[in-house]
Amino acid sequence: MNRTTTNRRGVRRHQLSVNNDRCRRYGTCEAEAPQLFRLMATGELFYRRSVAEEELEGAKAAARCCPMLAIRLEER
Numbered sequence: 083m084n085r086t087t088t089n090r091r092g093v094r095r096h097q098l099s100v101n102n103d104r105c106r107r108y109g110t111c112e113a114e115a116p117q118l119f120r121l122m123a124t125g126e127l128f129y130r131r132s133v134a135e136e137e138l139e140g141a142k143a144a145a146r147c148c149p150m151l152a153i154r155l156e157e158r
């Protein structure tokens with residue numbers, strides 16, 4: 083479930099997290115939302131935890147397309 087909230091400044095934010103025990107570094111998330119995910123040549127996956135409203139669709143697509151269901155998106 084991905085609900086939207088508004089913080090004190092009236093800006094909607096969501097929190098992104100990746101379960102490292104599930105992630106197999108396929109990189110599908112980066113293809114769906116390159117502004118949020120970056121898979122390095124070393125195999126490390128970097129991602130931004132704080133998702134702005136305008137990035138929400140990309141974050142949802144990444145979570146939906148992750149073959150390991152490793153991405154979680156929560157209200158903040």
Ligand code: SF4
Binds near residue numbers: 100104110111148
């Ligand atoms: S798509 Fe899922 S399994 Fe693949 S790198 Fe991203 S989080 Fe990891």
